[in-house]
Amino acid sequence: MSKRIWVSGMLAFLCMLNVLGTAALAAEPPAIGTNAEAAALVDVKSGRVLYSKRGDRPMRIASLTKIMTAIVAIEESKLTDIVKVSTRAAGKEGSSLYLKAGQEMSLKHMLYGLMLRSGNDAATAIAEHVGGSVEGFAVMMNRKAEQIGLDHSNFTNPSGLDESADHYSSANDLAKLAAYSLKNPTFQEIVQTKMIKVPNPNESWEYTWFNKNKMLGLFDGADGVKTGYTKLAKRCLVSSATRNGQQLVVVTLNDGDDWADHTRLLRWGYEHYPLVPLLKKGQAVEGTPYVAEREFSYPLLSVEKDRVTSEPESFPLESLDARLGEKGTLRLKLDDRLIGTVPLVDPASPRLKAADKAAFGFQATDADVTAWNAWSLSLRKAIRAMLSPGV
Incomplete structure (x- = not known):
């Protein structure tokens, strides 16, 4: 290998390292210090x-x-x-x-x-x-x-x-x-x-x-x-x-x-680190027949937005959560780190407010929501009473 070819190759390699280094630096916010201990x-x-x-x-x-x-x-x-x-x-x-x-x-x-x-x-x-x-x-x-x-x-x-x-x-x-x-x-x-x-x-x-x-x-x-x-x-x-x-x-x-x-x-x-909306309340969750029960936002660097993934997990039909209206959980991760979970419910679930459903094409009455909340609270109290140790 001639000296000229070797030098050209090294220059190209160093340029590539410089580009990669610049990209890595761009992935992090500029350093900031304080006078604090x-x-x-x-x-x-x-x-x-x-x-x-x-x-x-x-x-x-x-x-x-x-x-x-x-x-x-x-x-x-x-x-x-x-x-x-x-x-x-x-x-x-x-x-x-x-x-x-x-x-x-x-x-x-x-x-x-x-x-x-x-x-x-x-x-x-x-x-x-x-x-x-x-x-x-x-x-x-x-x-x-x-x-x-x-x-x-x-x-x-x-x-x-x-x-x-x-x-x-x-x-x-x-x-x-x-x-x-x-x-x-x-x-x-x-x-x-x-x-x-x-x-x-x-x-x-x-x-x-x-x-x-x-x-x-x-x-x-x-x-x-x-x-x-x-x-x-x-x-x-x-x-x-x-x-x-x-x-x-x-x-x-x-x-x-x-x-x-x-x-x-x-x-x-x-x-x-602005708060980035990742999920809307009532939003359909891909791969499932369910929707998100609530919205979810998270503070993210601009380069982190594409690194957020979601994994739906359904509950068995006979489980307590399923009986209470939750059909599963959506787990959100940044890289491999869990950053939050959101309950999944049926699109017609009374757990979603009527106003939120209307925005996504669903219908429910206030009476439905009130009845559901009262029944859910009563059931939870009964379960806690059964599981609590005697006094």
Whole structure:
């Protein structure tokens, strides 16, 4: 082989590698960094982690703890409950609502003070009311963490004060916790509130609380979540925003430039991982006589859209699911990773709302839907009763 031919061949080979390398780079979004010691960005609806930096590192989290405090209180108590402030709660150090011992306030109003003004006195009062004591409430917090699947978290108090090295979480865990909590309408309403006035039983004037979360005014579509700071944890922040029906959550721990970092990460997420509709409610599923019971969307890079596959799986006719109206499941995968499942039903199933059916040429009355829902609920209750252990 002549030297000229060899050189030409090598040049062609190098050009091919360059093209392949460029294509591979194009398959990934441009790199983005933060000033945070740890960070995470997730899509709320799907739970997909879009960016993570030391995401599983257990760290001090300051008042981001109050996200857990709020969701446990919302789920385990009534908003109309009257919370009485103890001496211990009134004397709590750090950020405060300046509540007085013996003062009473509704749980709802106290939650606003907890999340907007980061009141450590409110956190303690809530914990004592809901959990019987701060220690009892910590048990409830850790039980909820286990339920959600927070593998790198442990809670010992409701405020996030640096009282114990055993109180910690991670960026990925906090993103998962925020995504879970934001699906609760009460929690979402509280954390997106910029200002609220609350009755003050001790004075002639009302409390006026402004949200410390500056992202609510800095980023278009911002709707949460919580700021945090202690001397050991440094600046911590969880923010959320919704654009075009897609809600994202950003977490940064120990970040001296958190407002700017959250703005950049949110923009990056919306630009490169938009929510892509993959299935419409009532849409016929190829290879089956069934339709999708609900819509399905997923955040995808542009190069990932063609890598999503679906696999229908039918239930045996005698199965419980089939008797309840589900005829099967459509499993959606990105490459080999399962990203979601959608129930399959008959086109004429009352499980589909009449309006949705009409859009696809199906007909059903409201009476049909009501009757189906009542029968289905009764059957499920009966089955649970039969399967529950005796007491």
